[in-house]
Amino acid sequence: MRAVSFQRLALALLLAVLAQPGAAASEVNLYSSRQEKLIKPLLEEFTKKTGIKVNLVTGKDDAIIKRLETEAANSPADVLFTADAGRLHRAQALGLLQPIQSQSLEEAVPAAYRDPSGHWFGLSLRARPIMYVKDKVDPATLSTYEALAEPQWKGRICIRSSDNIYNQSLVASMIATQGVEKTEEWARGFVANFARRPTGGDRDQIKAAAAGQCDIAIANTYYLAGMLNSEDAAEREAAERLAVFWPNQNGRGTHVNVSGAGVTRSAKNKDNAVRLLEFLASDEAQRWYAEVNHEYPVKPGVAWSDTLKAWGEFKADSVNVAKLGERNADAVRLMDRAGWK
Numbered sequence: 001m002r003a004v005s006f007q008r009l010a011l012a013l014l015l016a017v018l019a020q021p022g023a024a025a026s027e028v029n030l031y032s033s034r035q036e037k038l039i040k041p042l043l044e045e046f047t048k049k050t051g052i053k054v055n056l057v058t059g060k061d062d063a064i065i066k067r068l069e070t071e072a073a074n075s076p077a078d079v080l081f082t083a084d085a086g087r088l089h090r091a092q093a094l095g096l097l098q099p100i101q102s103q104s105l106e107e108a109v110p111a112a113y114r115d116p117s118g119h120w121f122g123l124s125l126r127a128r129p130i131m132y133v134k135d136k137v138d139p140a141t142l143s144t145y146e147a148l149a150e151p152q153w154k155g156r157i158c159i160r161s162s163d164n165i166y167n168q169s170l171v172a173s174m175i176a177t178q179g180v181e182k183t184e185e186w187a188r189g190f191v192a193n194f195a196r197r198p199t200g201g202d203r204d205q206i207k208a209a210a211a212g213q214c215d216i217a218i219a220n221t222y223y224l225a226g227m228l229n230s231e232d233a234a235e236r237e238a239a240e241r242l243a244v245f246w247p248n249q250n251g252r253g254t255h256v257n258v259s260g261a262g263v264t265r266s267a268k269n270k271d272n273a274v275r276l277l278e279f280l281a282s283d284e285a286q287r288w289y290a291e292v293n294h295e296y297p298v299k300p301g302v303a304w305s306d307t308l309k310a311w312g313e314f315k316a317d318s319v320n321v322a323k324l325g326e327r328n329a330d331a332v333r334l335m336d337r338a339g340w341k
């Protein structure tokens with residue numbers, strides 16, 4: 001008799017806890033621009049380890065930020081996960097994120113790859129080097145992004161349009177190190193060397209170079225890695241015609257960016273949100289996540305995939321990626337003035 005009523009009491013308590021809207025001890029709501037298949041297995045691992053259920057909402061990068069902005073304080077989201085420091089900075093500037101302190105995140109994520117005030121943390125690293133057609137370009141003639149403005153590259157460069165945030169962040173990184181004036185002068189020469197009016201995404205630049213439309217493509221490495229590992233033989237063949245050149249190795253280093261996450265201002269499951277971020281920065285999650293996305297782990301010492309190993313080690317720009325967001329508006333205006341379509 002007594003045992004039964006105790007069980008009933010326990011059940012009533014459990015139901016009371018579960019009934020609390022949005023604040024259940026055992027869940028976290030994630031808004032992610034990462035495709036479900038590229039993150040779900042990790043989230044399942046997190047749930048297995050912690051008992052915290054992850055409710056995943058996926059959408060396009062800019063759309064999920066817009067959604068968070070519209071929902072404001074009523075948003076169920078606890079964590080925003082998106083690509084590019086420029087976007088993470090924008091979410092922060094819109095007041096959508098809150099600063100968090102976590103020793104394990106600060107130890108795992110190098111200072112250059114997170115917001116200095118803790119609003120967001122890089123969780124994977126993407127590099128945007130020079131890619132060249134192997135039978136057309138002698139890599140000894142390559143050196144820096146800056147040198148791609150020289151006349152020898154006239155009509156030989158493919159790169160996507162200036163409305164793309166990856167290029168905005170690349171230009172922002174140059175503004176951060178050498179100022180607007182010098183960067184603008186560079187951009188005019190660089191644009192004059194384009195083989196065609198910018199069109200398509202990063203993959204399309206690689207394909208255009210492989211097809212003979214240009215000798216140089218600027219693209220994020222994971223696109224090339226994705227093509228090299230593609231099930232489509234034509235994609236593999238196209239990618240194999242190109243090689244990676246790491247620019248600016250004797251100076252500031254190759255431009256890098258992050259995908260990353262922050263805890264939302266509206267978070268009702270803040271502790272769980274921090275635990276999720278900490279898990280995503282763990283060795284195990286770093287290795288898996290970087291490998292399926294063909295990106296680099298942010299955490300030093302975590303093993304790289306074979307594709308990345310084949311391109312070798314490189315010196316990455318050490319400018320804090322938060323600067324890419326801070327200089328984004330300057331970059332957008334500069335590219336427009338330089339005629340970068």
Ligand SMILES: [Fe+2]
Nearest residue numbers: 083166202220
């Ligand atoms: Fe991308």
